[in-house]
Structure formats: C-alpha cells, structure tokens
Amino acid sequence: MPHDETALYRRLRQMPPPRICPWLWVFDFDGTLVNLEAHPNQVKVPQPLLNDLLQLTQLPGHTVAIISGRTIDDLRTYLGSIPLLWMAGDHGAEVLGPDWHWIHGNAAALTRQFTQLAQELSRQLSELPGVYVEAKRYSLGIHYRLADDETTRILKRMLATMPMPSGMAFKHSHLCVEIRPVPGPTKADAMAIIRNQVQSPDIGSLALVFGDDQTDEDMFQAAYREDVTVWIGTDARTTAAEFQMDSPHRVAALIRWALAGT
Known part of the structure; x- marks a missing residue:
C-alpha cells in the first residue's frame, strides 16, 4: 500500500x-x-x-x-x-x-485509420445508452462512464469479438477502453x-x-x-x-x- x-x-x-x-x-x-x-x-x-x-x-x-x-x-x-x-x-x-x-512515428502513420475507425464505432455503438466514442488524432477512446451495468456488459462483449485493425490494440483505463497504436x-x-x-x-x-x-x-x-x-x-x-x-x-x-x- x-x-x-x-x-x-x-x-x-x-x-x-x-x-x-x-x-x-x-x-x-x-x-x-x-x-x-x-x-x-x-x-x-x-x-x-x-x-x-x-x-x-x-x-x-x-x-x-x-x-x-x-x-x-x-x-x-x-x-x-x-x-x-x-x-x-x-x-x-x-x-x-x-x-x-x-x-x-507509428501514431502519425495511423491518423487516417483512427479517424475512420472512430466514425465506424460511433455508428456501431450509437444504440448503447451512455456510451460514446471520443475521436482523437493518434488514438480513440470508448467511454462508458454514463452506461449502466447491463450496457457495459454488452459493450465489452461487442469489443471482445471486434476485429482490430493492423497496428492497433485495446488498452483499458478508468471506465474507458482506449484503442492505440502498437508498437506505440x-x-x-x-x-x-x-x-x-x-x-x-x-x-x-x-x-x-x-x-x-x-x-x-x-x-x-x-x-x-x-x-x-x-x-x-x-x-x-x-x-x-x-x-x-x-x-x-x-x-x-x-x-x-x-x-x-x-
């Protein structure tokens, strides 16, 4: 401690x-x-x-x-x-x-892909209340701070089966799932x-x-x-x-x- x-x-x-x-x-x-x-x-x-x-x-x-x-x-x-x-x-x-x-360098090379992925995820997750996608330049965040427990479980199941584009990976933070470049x-x-x-x-x-x-x-x-x-x-x-x-x-x-x- x-x-x-x-x-x-x-x-x-x-x-x-x-x-x-x-x-x-x-x-x-x-x-x-x-x-x-x-x-x-x-x-x-x-x-x-x-x-x-x-x-x-x-x-x-x-x-x-x-x-x-x-x-x-x-x-x-x-x-x-x-x-x-x-x-x-x-x-x-x-x-x-x-x-x-x-x-x-790796992050800069994926700028366009992050923009496209943020748009796609925003459409896919639009039916989940309390979930929103934060589009960034060199990464993106999927926030579920406002989602209830059931919605959070649905979101995590969806993300677990989602194919990840080459050069990107999930990283979990506080009430948010980040998608970042790898190696990054x-x-x-x-x-x-x-x-x-x-x-x-x-x-x-x-x-x-x-x-x-x-x-x-x-x-x-x-x-x-x-x-x-x-x-x-x-x-x-x-x-x-x-x-x-x-x-x-x-x-x-x-x-x-x-x-x-x-």
Missing part, C-alpha cells in the same frame, strides 16, 4: 532543493489536476490552479509537464495560457514544449522524452509524478528510485506509486505548499 500524505510531505522536505537538483513535476490531467466528470467536455480548471501552475513554471529549477490521454489541442484549450508548460497528448503519441514538438508510445515514454529535453546531463533531475489511472502506472514503474510517485484516489488498489493523495484538491494544495516554500 502507498504511504499517506504525511509521509509524502516528509519526503519532499528531504529532497535536494531545485536550485541544486531541478524538479520535474509530471501530472496526469483528468482525475489528477481536475475532477473526473461525466463527459470530458464538462471539465473545468479552477483559475487559482492555473495561476499556481503558471507561477510554478516560472520558478528557477522547476519544470511542469502534463501527460494525458487527451489530445494536445484539447489540453491547450484548458492550459494554453501557460507558455512554459510541457504537454504530452494521446498517452505520449505527441509531445509539445517551448519551441519543441515531437510525434511518434506510453506515458512513460513521454516522461522520458521530456526529461531528456529539460535536464542537464551533469545534474539530472528529480521527477514528482502524479496520476490516478491505470495508464499512469507506466510512469510510476519507469520512475527512478530517487523520484516521487503519487497515486490520486481513495479506493484500495494495487499501484506502483510510493505515495497516495485523495483528490485533485489535495494535489492543488501541495502545489500551493511548494510555492509558499520558494
């Missing part, structure tokens, strides 16, 4: 300060920085959180990255007011930083790319990694021994994260704590 917030704050106080070893803050978005909503379009980012993230990116020795299943364009609608922010979308298929841009990127790949871009070879960096979903476990597992990994949630589950916080509200409080100590 991960350690609680008290242990987390104790660990942070023991870490080398950013002026000696830079800190790389890595956040998932939905369920980590903002509350999960019934539909992704219903998410709202509190203005105080935007202000704090902006301030954090401007501090010497601090880099902030958002690594999400959302597209880069979607993330920019919420976070575009923070110019120094690093963002990775589609679970690492695309990475965008200040004056830097990268797209995973992970959030851990995106974290490594960003880390290599921002850290000095002579000094390195310490990563503080926050996530709430099964798709974030890749980042927890890839973290260095000196890094800090934090799972966001209240239910009992197995996680590779070392620490646990209850909610995005508590994550926001930790960011304010870090700013107050600078």
Whole structure:
C-alpha cells in the first residue's frame, strides 16, 4: 500500500532543493489536476490552479509537464495560457514544449485509420445508452462512464469479438477502453522524452509524478528510485506509486505548499 500524505510531505522536505537538483513535476490531467466528470467536455480548471501552475513554471529549477490521454489541442484549450508548460497528448503519441514538438512515428502513420475507425464505432455503438466514442488524432477512446451495468456488459462483449485493425490494440483505463497504436508510445515514454529535453546531463533531475489511472502506472514503474510517485484516489488498489493523495484538491494544495516554500 502507498504511504499517506504525511509521509509524502516528509519526503519532499528531504529532497535536494531545485536550485541544486531541478524538479520535474509530471501530472496526469483528468482525475489528477481536475475532477473526473461525466463527459470530458464538462471539465473545468479552477483559475487559482492555473495561476499556481503558471507561477510554478516560472520558478528557477522547476519544470511542469502534463501527460494525458487527451489530445494536445484539447489540453491547450484548458492550459494554453501557460507558455512554459510541457504537454504530452494521446498517452505520449505527441509531445509539445517551448519551441519543441515531437510525434511518434507509428501514431502519425495511423491518423487516417483512427479517424475512420472512430466514425465506424460511433455508428456501431450509437444504440448503447451512455456510451460514446471520443475521436482523437493518434488514438480513440470508448467511454462508458454514463452506461449502466447491463450496457457495459454488452459493450465489452461487442469489443471482445471486434476485429482490430493492423497496428492497433485495446488498452483499458478508468471506465474507458482506449484503442492505440502498437508498437506505440506510453506515458512513460513521454516522461522520458521530456526529461531528456529539460535536464542537464551533469545534474539530472528529480521527477514528482502524479496520476490516478491505470495508464499512469507506466510512469510510476519507469520512475527512478530517487523520484516521487503519487497515486490520486481513495479506493484500495494495487499501484506502483510510493505515495497516495485523495483528490485533485489535495494535489492543488501541495502545489500551493511548494510555492509558499520558494
């Protein structure tokens, strides 16, 4: 079981300060920085959180990255007011930083196929109440957060017999089934790319990694021994994260704590 917030704050106080070893803050978005909503379009980012993230990116020795299943364009609608922010979308298929841009080759090659598959699945699943298909550029998501138990069972039976196009595979996340490129990127790949871009070879960096979903476990597992990994949630589950916080509200409080100590 991960350690609680008290242990987390104790660990942070023991870490080398950013002026000696830079800190790389890595956040998932939905369920980590903002509350999960019934539909992704219903998410709202509190203005105080935007202000704090902006301030954090401007501090010497601090880099902030958002690594999400959302597209880069979607993330920019919420976070575009923070110019120094690093963002990775589609679970690492695309990475965008200040004056830097990268797209995973396999994902880019399947853009047209993902668009066609999203249209086809939207037609096939239109009769299932509470199920909707989220079309992305380099992946797609089949959400069933609003579906009842019987509809969820029907959906999973349909997907189990659905032929998967070449170069794509299912990946299960929280109340959602993702279809992604294979071999393809992970959030851990995106974290490594960003880390290599921002850290000095002579000094390195310490990563503080926050996530709430099964798709974030890749980042927890890839973290260095000196890094800090934090799972966001209240239910009992197995996680590779070392620490646990209850909610995005508590994550926001930790960011304010870090700013107050600078």
